[in-house]
Amino acid sequence: MKTLADLLLLGDPRLYETCAPVTEADLPLVAGWVADLDNVMREVRARYGFGRGIAAPQLGIMKRLVYLNIDRPMVLLNPELTEPSDEQFELWDDCMSFPNLLVRVRRHTALTVRYRDEHWQPQTWPVQDGLSELLQHECDHLDGVLCTMRALDAQSFKWKP
Template sequence: MKTLADLLLLGDPRLYEACAPVTEAELPLVAGWVADLDNVMNEVRAKYHFGRGIAAPQLGVMKRLVYLNLDRPMVLLNPVLTECSAAQFEVWDDCMCFPNLLVKVRRHVTVTVRYHDEHWQPQVWTVHDAVAELLQHECDHLNGVLCTMRALDQHSYRWRP
């Protein structure tokens, strides 16, 4: 079982790599990956008091897998943002890979994501506001993009109080 000690931190070159798709043949591996993601997210929540989602590459699993736990656990395999609203908003983003740093970014207010669930069933989900921001953040991880790379300007960083 992976723990907080396995979480990749800012500067690890793997965080800047694009991930490979999860294949249907890899479905037997997904439950183990999700258990690790859930465990680490719970450790982050206990230590830092935040965490709604985590992407597989944050634990060095270079696969297109996002795990969310909002009101219930959700597994998104090979998520693709298919529609993004023209309307955007600014938000102080945080990341488990640099838990004490906040970065001001601009995100779409509404996004639609297509993905496969853990049973390999295709799904479509449209979300708004905070969940839309979260999904954009996690999908960025799958493409090797960190919120530090989306900072509005050189003054868009602050230490978590």
Template sequence: MKTLADMVLLGDPRLYEVCEPVAEADLPQVAGWVADLHNVMQEVRAKYHFGRGIAAPQLGIMKRLVYLHLDGQPIVLLNPELSDLSPELFEMWDDCMCFPNLLVRVQRHAALTVTYRDAHWQPQSWAVQGAVSELLQHECDHLDGVLCTMRALDAQAFRWRP
């Protein structure tokens, strides 16, 4: 079982890699990956008091897998793809488990649709807005090797969180 000590931290080259798709043949491993993601997210919540989602590469699992835990509900997204990005944008302070004390001012789309396969390999589509929209953008960026530090609004868009 992976723990917070296994978190891939800012500067690790794996954070900048594009992840491989999850194949149907990988399904027997998905439950173990999700358990690891859930466990580490709970540790982050306990230590840093944030965490609604985590992407597999944050634990060195270089697969297109995102795990969300929203309102007590676990959501597994395999091979998520974002579409229908709203033209409306909003600014926010983004945080990341890979650099938990750093906040980054970014712009995100206010709404979008995500298509993905669930943990049973069934195709799903989910239209979201607001906080869930920005969360999915952040987590899906991880799958493409993009960090919120790379989306900073400007050179002053960084804040330390004690």
């Protein structure tokens, strides 16, 4: 079982890699990956007081998998963001891979995510506001993009005690 000690931190070169798609042949591995993601998210919540989602590459699992647990657990395999709104908003973003740093970014207010669930069934989910921002953040991880790379400017960083 992976723990907080396995979480990749800012500067780890794997965080900047593009992940491979999850294949149907990978399905027997998904439950184990999700258990690891869930465990680390719980540890981050206990230690730092935040965490709604985590992307597989944050644990060195270089697959296109996002795990969310807000009101219930959700597994998104090979998520694709489509139909981004023209309207955007700014926020201070946080990340488990650098838990004491906030980064000011701009995100789309709404979009649609298309993905496969853990049973390999195709799903479509329109999201807005906080969920839209969260999915943009997590899907960026799958492409090796961190919110530090989306900072509005050089002053868009803030330390969080």
